[in-house]
Amino acid sequence: MSVKDFINYVRSKNLGDVLQDYPIAKDFLANFRLDGITKALPLPQALATVEEETLDEFGLNREGVLLKFCLFLEDFAQAEEATGTAASLTILGGFNKLKEPENINLTIASGEVVSVVGPTGSGKSRLLSDIECLAQRDTPTGRQILINGAALDELQRFEMGGKLVAQLSQNMNFVMDLTVREFLEMHAKGRLAKNTGEIVEKCFLCANELAGEKFSIDTKVTQLSGGQSRALMIADTANMSNSPVILIDEIENAGIDRRQAVELLAKSEKIIFISTHDPLLALRADKRIVIKNGGIDKVIEICEAERKSLAAIERIDHTLQMLRNRLRTGEIITEELLK
Numbered sequence: 636m637s638v639k640d641f642i643n644y645v646r647s648k649n650l651g652d653v654l655q656d657y658p659i660a661k662d663f664l665a666n667f668r669l670d671g672i673t674k675a676l677p678l679p680q681a682l683a684t685v686e687e688e689t690l691d692e693f694g695l696n697r698e699g700v701l702l703k704f705c706l707f708l709e710d711f712a713q714a715e716e717a718t719g720t721a722a723s724l725t726i727l728g729g730f731n732k733l734k735e736p737e738n739i740n741l742t743i744a745s746g747e748v749v750s751v752v753g754p755t756g757s758g759k760s761r762l763l764s765d766i767e768c769l770a771q772r773d774t775p776t777g778r779q780i781l782i783n784g785a786a787l788d789e790l791q792r793f794e795m796g797g798k799l800v801a802q803l804s805q806n807m808n809f810v811m812d813l814t815v816r817e818f819l820e821m822h823a824k825g826r827l828a829k830n831t832g833e834i835v836e837k838c839f840l841c842a843n844e845l846a847g848e849k850f851s852i853d854t855k856v857t858q859l860s861g862g863q864s865r866a867l868m869i870a871d872t873a874n875m876s877n878s879p880v881i882l883i884d885e886i887e888n889a890g891i892d893r894r895q896a897v898e899l900l901a902k903s904e905k906i907i908f909i910s911t912h913d914p915l916l917a918l919r920a921d922k923r924i925v926i927k928n929g930g931i932d933k934v935i936e937i938c939e940a941e942r943k944s945l946a947a948i949e950r951i952d953h954t955l956q957m958l959r960n961r962l963r964t965g966e967i968i969t970e971e972l973l974k
């Protein structure tokens with residue numbers, strides 16, 4: 636919808652109905668001290684009942700408020716639409732560290748999870764960076780990233796760059812000393828989520844489910860453990876991010892339920908790349924990119940046989956976790972435990 640469409644929409648509906656469609660618009664009214672305005676009329680008529688002085692204070696007349704209101708709704712609608720902007724992402728090969736061509740033309744559709752494996756230093760993070768900056772043959776690898784089959788010019792790259800890709804980095808630096816609730820609320824508002832309260836609650840419950848050790852919504856984010864803050868970031872990204880592409884660089888040692896984390900992200904209809912050394916994560920993906928000497932060496936489709944091995948891997952993982960817990964609590968480890 637264009638601004639014009641929004642003007643027509645706002646004119647034809649009672650303000651109460653508009654607020655039901657766009658609860659975020661309550662914040663707009665509050666900013667202009669218009670919370671008390673009647674909701675039983677369309678905005679233009681409702682504004683007619685407001686004292687001119689109330690609006691004067693903001694240097695606006697009634698028409699000005701109406702226009703600003705419609706621009707606000709349009710901005711919000713656009714932010715929501717951004718979710719749908721990447722139906723596919725294509726990686727066109729460049730060169731590995733030995734300057735050999737990659738010969739790759741790989742297209743990933745939305746909803747797919749791709750793991751990226753390879754020895755340390757092989758170039759996993761580099762591949763994620765190429766995707767993050769939407770490389771156009773201008774990075775050390777010479778790769779090119781297409782969105783929906785098309786190359787991007789500088790302007791599109793700049794405009795999309797911020798919105799298209801969310802990176803879950805290895806270390807979380809919380810700059811402000813907010814509580815978990817304040818942090819989530821800030822994000823929900825910044826991303827213009829429709830129903831802030833509901834989504835904050837959902838994110839919190841989800842983060843707590845992912846985190847090994849539970850935490851309260853009034854905990855300060857700076858007081859969260861590594862695993863808890865990682866869980867919070869994953870829940871936040873899965874539930875609130877408008878970005879259709881998510882990059883996750885090595886989350887193995889984060890003390891979270893990795894299986895659940897991947898399932899949660901996979902459900903979100905986004906394109907997900909995870910660099911990992913963890914078989915549990917790698918085999919849960921749809922495809923696996925193998926990196927060697929800085930280049931994409933192979934792309935493996937996860938087959939039935941591999942997926943079947945997941946159950947056995949999970950048992951091994953459980954055993955290891957049990958051993959870790961016993962170590963932590965000062966117990967003695969014996970062979971008996973492994974039988």
Ligand SMILES: Nc1ncnc2c1ncn2[C@@H]1O[C@H](COP(=O)(O)OP(=O)(O)O)[C@@H](O)[C@H]1O
Binds near residue numbers: 730754757928
């Ligand atoms: N195709 C390439 N050409 C040139 N340099 C590369 C290439 N791929 C990776 N590199 C460089 O190799 C180094 C190690 O890569 P990195 O992505 O950090 O490895 P990993 O994440 O697998 O440990 C980085 O400096 C990276 O920029």
Ligand SMILES: [Mg+2]
Binds near residue numbers: 759760761884
């Ligand atoms: Mg790395």
